[in-house]
Amino acid sequence: MPKSDAIPQSTMSDSGTKESAELPDGETVDAIQDALIEWYEADHRSYPWRETDDPYAILVSEIMSQQTQLDRVVEAWSDFLDEWPTVDSLAEAPRGDVVAFWSDHSLGYNNRAKYLHEAANQVVDDYDGEFPDTPSELKELMGVGPYTANAVASFAFNNGDAVVDTNVKRVLYRAFDIPDDDAAFKTAAEELMPEGRSRVWNNAIMELGGVACEKTPKCDTAGCPWREWCTAYETGDFTAPDVPTQPSFEGSRRQKRGRVIRTLGEYDELTLDKLGPRVRVDYGGETGKEWLRELVADLADDGLVDVTDDGESTVVRLQQ
Structure with missing residues (x-):
């Protein structure tokens, strides 16, 4: 079946964005399901949590x-x-x-x-x-x-719904022209998943997005099983929804919070004066005691540390 017949193209809004798309007919969906599961079961990344239920x-x-x-x-x-x-x-x-x-x-x-x-x-x-x-x-x-x-x-x-994560959205967007809309992705993912096979299917489609349909696709080298039906592979247009970038960890507040927790894991308790230099080498001034007091207060609000102040010193310990 020609791809243009099997996978109708989405309509476009005035702004040039996709508005709707249709999945292939039932017989073609069966072939798509079989191809992906066979590809996954033949070879996939080995992680220990995939070997247990x-x-x-x-x-x-x-x-x-x-x-x-x-x-x-x-x-x-x-x-x-x-x-x-x-x-x-x-x-x-x-x-x-x-x-x-x-x-x-x-x-x-x-x-x-x-x-x-x-x-x-x-x-x-x-x-x-x-x-x-x-x-x-x-x-x-x-x-x-x-x-x-x-x-x-x-x-x-083996009792779940279709998983829809960033990788799955990218696959659906490229392969079947699904518009960048959470509801549309969810509907398409549910229609594609074979009934009663959520364990293997969700593993397989996430694997496809993780090793073949990455930001830079590896259609041929990864042996993508959906090339026969994929709109992006046919047209050469591999655009995909934007993927949020992770903020830099180095020097971030997250990093400093983690250092507080790790340091307190080595000691029963520490005063701010002793904790500060262990959290950052430039401790002092604008990144001194008041900065640290605010940081540990946030950790205390999250239920991660206990903070006590006897009027002379502030003591911090991991919450038990």
């Missing part, structure tokens, strides 16, 4: 993978599960230890460690240690948003 281990991997490169997550994930191999063991752990681990492994955004710890307690206290298995129930866990809930439901229970 343990919802706890998968949740840890999903939380760690937020804005962190997957190759960096592997060692941290393994170390985390060595330290806390079950949801019960994590729930019993002091929260300060979990936050310190997060910071020591440079996983960023220490609030995620706090939320993961609280989610473990919810599973133990509210679900008798058994994870809920639907996206709607999983969203009730602390720090678990729609994407993470759906990923855990998919990969642990």
Whole structure:
């Protein structure tokens, strides 16, 4: 079937943006599904969390993978599960230890460690240690948003909806001319996913976006299984929705917050005067005690540290 018949082109608004698009007919969708799953099952990146259906281990991997490169997550994930191999063991752990681990492994955004710890307690206290298995129930866990809930439901229970992340949006935009609209992406993703196969499908389509349909596509070298039907491959137009850039970590407030947590993980407690030089080499002046006081106050508001002031000195410690 000619591609122009199988994948009708979207209409264009006066501003030149896509307004709507249609997916291929049912028979072609079947072929598209088979091609992607066969491509994925023949060869894909090996990550340890892809080899398990343990919802706890998968949740840890999903939380760690937020804005962190997957190759960096592997060692941290393994170390985390060595330290806390079950949801019960994590729930019993002091929260300060979990936050310190997060910071020591440079996983960023220490609030995620706090939320993961609280989610473990919810599973133990509210679900008798058994994870809920639907996206709607999983969203009730602390720090678990729609994407993470759906990923855990998919990969642990094969009971999820179609995943729609940045990579999937890029694939759909290029391959099937889906307009840059969240609702349109969601509808297209759900129509493409074969029923009852969310585990393999969501892994496969994210793999496609991660290794073949990157910002700079590798259609031929990665053996993209959708070249036969792909509008971008036919036209040579590989534009895609803008991908937000991550703010620089070096020198950022995030980096300094992480240093506070790591430093406090080495000591029972520290005064501001002793903590400051360990957080930044240029401690003093505009980046002195008042700057640090504001930083630890933010961490205290997030429930990560405790701050006490006896009138002579301010003491900071990890919250337990």
